[in-house]
Amino acid sequence: MVAPRLEIDLDKIYHNAHELVTRLAEHRISVTGITKASLGSVEIANAFLQAGVTGLGDSRIENIKPLRLAGNHVLFSDVPMTLIRSPMLSQVAQVVRFTDISCNTEIEVIKQLSFEAQKQNRIHQILLMVELGDLREGIMPDDLIDVVGEVIGLPHIFLKGIGANLACRCGVVPDATNMALLSDLTAQIESVFNLTLDVVSGGNSANLRWALSADSRIGRINNLRLGEAILLGRETLRRQPIDGLSTDAIKLVAEVIESKVKPSLPTGDIAQTAFGDAQPVSDRGLVRQAILAIGIQDIDPCGMQTPSGINVLGASSDHLIIESSENKLFVGEELAFELDYCALVRAMTSPFVSKIYSSRQGVPPAYAFGKMRSQTLN
Numbered sequence: 001m002v003a004p005r006l007e008i009d010l011d012k013i014y015h016n017a018h019e020l021v022t023r024l025a026e027h028r029i030s031v032t033g034i035t036k037a038s039l040g041s042v043e044i045a046n047a048f049l050q051a052g053v054t055g056l057g058d059s060r061i062e063n064i065k066p067l068r069l070a071g072n073h074v075l076f077s078d079v080p081m082t083l084i085r086s087p088m089l090s091q092v093a094q095v096v097r098f099t100d101i102s103c104n105t106e107i108e109v110i111k112q113l114s115f116e117a118q119k120q121n122r123i124h125q126i127l128l129m130v131e132l133g134d135l136r137e138g139i140m141p142d143d144l145i146d147v148v149g150e151v152i153g154l155p156h157i158f159l160k161g162i163g164a165n166l167a168c169r170c171g172v173v174p175d176a177t178n179m180a181l182l183s184d185l186t187a188q189i190e191s192v193f194n195l196t197l198d199v200v201s202g203g204n205s206a207n208l209r210w211a212l213s214a215d216s217r218i219g220r221i222n223n224l225r226l227g228e229a230i231l232l233g234r235e236t237l238r239r240q241p242i243d244g245l246s247t248d249a250i251k252l253v254a255e256v257i258e259s260k261v262k263p264s265l266p267t268g269d270i271a272q273t274a275f276g277d278a279q280p281v282s283d284r285g286l287v288r289q290a291i292l293a294i295g296i297q298d299i300d301p302c303g304m305q306t307p308s309g310i311n312v313l314g315a316s317s318d319h320l321i322i323e324s325s326e327n328k329l330f331v332g333e334e335l336a337f338e339l340d341y342c343a344l345v346r347a348m349t350s351p352f353v354s355k356i357y358s359s360r361q362g363v364p365p366a367y368a369f370g371k372m373r374s375q376t377l378n
Helices: 010-025 042-051 061-068 089-098 107-120 141-151 176-193 205-212 228-232 341-349
Strands: 005-009 030-034 055-058 081-083 101-104 124-130 157-164 199-201 223-226 250-263 286-292 310-315 320-324 334-339 354-358
Touching (some): 005 010, 055 061, 107 141, 141 176, 205 228, 228 341
Parallel strands (some): 055 081, 101 124
Antiparallel strands (some): 005 250, 250 286
C-alpha cells in the first residue's frame, strides 16, 4: 500500500461524534462539526452528519466549496454551512454563495456581506464573536450592543446569534465565569432589541470539560463547534483521552527507507540545521537509527505518538529520524503513529500524504443527506 498515508477509520469518527452529540444533547447543546483539520473531507463530513451534528463549519471557504459541491456537483439544501473564521473582504461573494452563516467581528465586513447578499438575493446569517479573554478574534463586550444595533439594520442580513472562542491563542480555559458572561450578554441583547438569538455558541473542543461536568450551569449556551475532540478523541486543554472515545481513529503510516547502527553524537563543528538551531544531544554510544520517508513538510515531528520502543530523534523537510531501542527495523517496514492536532493538520494538508478511508459499516456517500436541490454551482 502507498506510504506515507493517513488511515482514517470513519466508523470510529462516527462513534466519537455520536457520543459527543448524545452527551451534549442532555445539556441541550447542539454540535457543529468542524472540518478544517480534515481539509474539508467529504467522507469525514458525512460521518459527522450521520452522527447527528446539526451543521458543518470550516475556517476556509476553499474547504467549504467542495462540501457544497459534493455528490455529483449538487448543492446540499439541508446542511447549514458556517465559515468560522472572520471573512476576508476579498471573499465576501464566495462566503455568501457557499455558506449560510459566518462568524464576524468587523462591521465593515458585515456591510459588504449585506451588499453581496442583496446582489445574490440571499439572506446571510451572522454570528457575532465576542472577546472573552483569549485575545484572538472577538468584539469587546462593551462594544457589543452598538455593533448589534448596526447589524440588525442591514438588509439581507440576519443576526443568528453570538459566540466565543477560547483556548486557541492564549490557552484561556472556558469556565463558569466566562461562559456566564456570554449568557449575560445574550440576555442583554435580547432585552435591548426585543429579539431572540437562535444560537449562542460557547466555543470549541476546549469547552467539553465545562459543558459535561455535573455541576455546570449551561445558561444560554446551546451550541459547540467540535472538530479535534471528534477526530482525536481527546479534550484539548490537557490532551487527555475522553472516556469512551477512540483516540486512534486517524493514524499516520510511514515507511522505513534506511536502517543502520550509527553514533548518537554528531561529528564536527555544529551550526544551524535546515530549520534553525541544532538541538543538544548526549553521547549514548551506538544506536539503532532508522529514517522514515516523511518530514517536517508533511507532519509536526513533536506531535507524533510513537510505538513502544521508538523515539523520534529529529527531522528535516522530508526525513524523519527515529531510534529503535528494542528491535532492528528493516527497509520497507511500516510504522504507525497516532497524531496530535498540529501533526494531523499538517499531514492532512500535505499532498504527499495519501488519505485512505475505511468503514466496516459502509457509511453512505455525503450526497445521500438532505433533500438535494437541482441547482448546480459553477
